[in-house]
Amino acid sequence: VQRLLWDIGGQLIFGTSTVKQIRNSHSYIKDMDDEQQLYHQSGSFVRFLSSWSSTKSLLSERIAQLARDIAKNDFWKWKEVDIMDAWIADLESVGYKFPSIVSSSSLSSSPSSSSIIRKRAAVCVTGLVECIQEAWAPTHDTIRNLVQGEIDTFLFLSSSLKQGPVPHNVRMSQTRSYLKSTTIILYEDRIIDPEIPSNCSTHYHPPMDKSHVIPYYQQLWGLAECFDLVKEYEQKMNIRYELFIRARPDSILNNTLQKIVLPSNSxxxxxxENHFGGVNDRFAIGSISTMKKYMRRWHELKHCYIRNIHAETFLKLLLNQFGINIKLETDFSYPQVEHGKGLCH
Incomplete structure (x- = not known):
């Protein structure tokens, strides 16, 4: 539905559920069997829909074409295509008029500045699915009080950590049911390549445990993806954010700052705190144009002009490379919640 709405200039809005289901472990297992595609093909189906396009001039023709292409790619059975054809025929038989296709030039044309929605901040929360109620919920309230304006929150979290002090299904449920968010994306870590050239001699100073390197790359990739998500949302919803905030779900923001004052736009x-030879790599506030460099540093690894890629050191060197002024703020701290049995982290 969402893919077809794009072609008629429509938007899909999700509301909270109006139905409460009471289920046990047996019904969850049955649902997983019934919804096998949902659990195993969601990612590939989304990528297919995002890349799909049509030259048909009528919406009814595009619906029929999309149904066939979905079946050809093994996401549907052909009987579902027959059902879709019958549905279109039923609508036409009662005189239903399908909405007109909106040309891509109309969709991509720049809106007038008067129609732009101004918001105070976008907040990207990246990391693992954990501590949503214990750490992120109070931090969200603190951020809202700090920025003093309308904010949108984007949770972009890895669901790959199956073991932990809190069962995986509980952590997933807490995250999915968190209502103070604009968008929630839960993903599984994938094989990623920073494309560092073979002749680029990189090092970690201070030393990083080898077991931390791949998770570190996953975190950098997640930061870049979350920023791109915000920019896409900003473009599609005709929003402009004044500030951009990077946060994590496993830390609590303690703030005595009364007002955000940036010395300059850069x-x-x-x-x-927690410099580890560089600068804190857990929380940051800046203009969205400046934070672009901070958030998309994953794409800078391949250029090899900074060879020390220890997390906090690499961040400091990168920001200096781009002439970004780092203001070390003593009026707020962002400590991790404690690790341990019975705790969320």
């Missing part, structure tokens, strides 16, 4: 506020 400044970033970072907690004056």
């Amino acid at each position: 400044s970033i506020l970072i907690p004056n």
Whole structure:
């Protein structure tokens, strides 16, 4: 539905559920069997829909074509295509008029500045699915009080950590049911390549445990993806954010700052703690144009102009490379919640 709405200039809005289901472990297992495609093909189906296009001039023709292409790619059975054809025929038989296709030039044309929606901040929360109620919920409230304006929150979290002090299904449920978010994306880690050239001699100083390197790359990739998600949302919804905030779900923001003051548009506020030889790599506030460099540093690894890629050091060197002013803020701290049995982290 969402893919076809794009072609008629429509938007899909999700509301909270109006139905409460009471289920046990047996019904969950049955649902997983019944919804096998949902659990195993969602990613490939989304990628297929995002890349799909049609030259048909009528919406009814595009619906029929999309149904056939879905079946050809093994996401549907052909009987579902027959049902879709019958549905279109029923609508036409009662005189239903399908909406007109909106040309791509009309969709991509720049809206007038008067129609742009101005918002105070976009917040990207990246990391693992954990501590949503214990750490992120109070941090969200603190951020809202701090920025003093309308914010949108984007949770872009890895669901790959199956073991932990809190069962995986509980952590997933808490995240999915968190209502103070604009978008929630839960993904599984995949094989990623920073494309660092073979002749680029990189090192980690201070030393990083080898077991931390791949998770570190996953975190950098997640930051870049979350930023791109915000920019896509900003474009499609005709929104402009004044500030961009990077946060994690496993830490609690303690704030005594009364007001956000950036020395310049090229400044970033970072907690004056946990430097580890560089600058804090857990929380930051800046203009969205400046935070682009911070968030998309994953794409800078392949250029090899910074060879020390230890997390906090690489961040400091990168920001200096782009002439970004780092303001170390002592009026807020962002400590991780404690690790351990019976705790969320």
